Amino acid sequence: MTQSMATRATVTVAAELTDRCDRCGAAGKVKIGLAGGGELTFCGHHANRFADGIGTAAERVVVESGFGWKGAQPI
Numbered sequence: 892m893t894q895s896m897a898t899r900a901t902v903t904v905a906a907e908l909t910d911r912c913d914r915c916g917a918a919g920k921v922k923i924g925l926a927g928g929g930e931l932t933f934c935g936h937h938a939n940r941f942a943d944g945i946g947t948a949a950e951r952v953v954v955e956s957g958f959g960w961k962g963a964q965p966i
């Protein structure tokens with residue numbers, strides 16, 4: 892598998908996210924701020940599934956402490 896996960900977003904860690912996944916309603920693990928001003932929250936499943944898109948679309952990314960988001964890990 893050859894993927895480049897070079898996100899330009901600022902990634903920070905939060906102790907806990909209280910938002911729910913915008914896709915499925917599960918507990919949010921990753922919250923992103925879009926360059927255009929919107930915000931989206933993803934559960935662990937969807938955060939990893941959309942890691943590529945998040946990495947390119949997000950300006951800010953908040954990852955819940957303890958969650959190993961695929962998009963934040965250097966390859």
Ligand SMILES: [Zn+2]
Nearest residue numbers: 912915934937
């Ligand atoms: Zn989800």
